[in-house]
Amino acid sequence: MLDEKSLNLAGSFSIAAAVLSIPLVMVQVISESPEGQSAVFLILQSIFNAAYVAISVYVLIIFKRLLNQKANFYDVDRYIEFIIWVNIASAALHIITLPFKEAQETMGTVFLILLVLIGIIMVLFGLKLLKCADDLYGYLKTYSYLTIASGIMIAIFILALFGIIISLISDVILALIFFKSAKLYKEQGSLSPG
Secondary structure, eight states: OOOHHHHHHHHHHHHHHHHHHHHHHHHHHHHTSGGGGSHHHHHHHHHHHHHHHHHHHHHHHHHHHHHHHHHOOOTTHHHHHHHHHHHHHHHHHHHHHTTOHHHHHHHHHHHHHHHHHHHHHHHHHHHHHTTOSSOGGGTHHHHHHHHHHHHHHHHHSTTHHHHHHHHHHHHHHHHHHHHHHHHHHHHHSSSSOO
């Protein structure tokens, strides 16, 4: 059962995910250069990646619960679970292959496939989310359209950087949804409107 504390924490983590995505992209870009191939830098990249995935998993789990409890909406559960598992698998593969340069090169193709797959799932998730009867404090359409746009850009891969920027904005929108839900819960003791 969700409560004010878990909703506020999810809101804070959504903001943290938005902020963390900026250095994560910078670290990813630098890792493609010769300077970015040092062991220290690769470990730093793994730490950023693991932190981002851990935060994202928590946020997605709470968002799924929020949709279930506040809106009685279960149509996107599978998509959220899939996004969680792909993120975990991607982070785990990155960390496991860290000491093996040859494996990292081979895994580049696997990561590209995972990126396209997650982009497609984000589009489907956003489209399905638009069918939610609860407007999530007026943010449902904005969040859904941003998720769709981000998914398209990530799936195209060449536009992935723009997709990450749009995802950063959707993280902030999601934080607003969590903070408004926490406020509603504090005022009424439930997520149901007065």
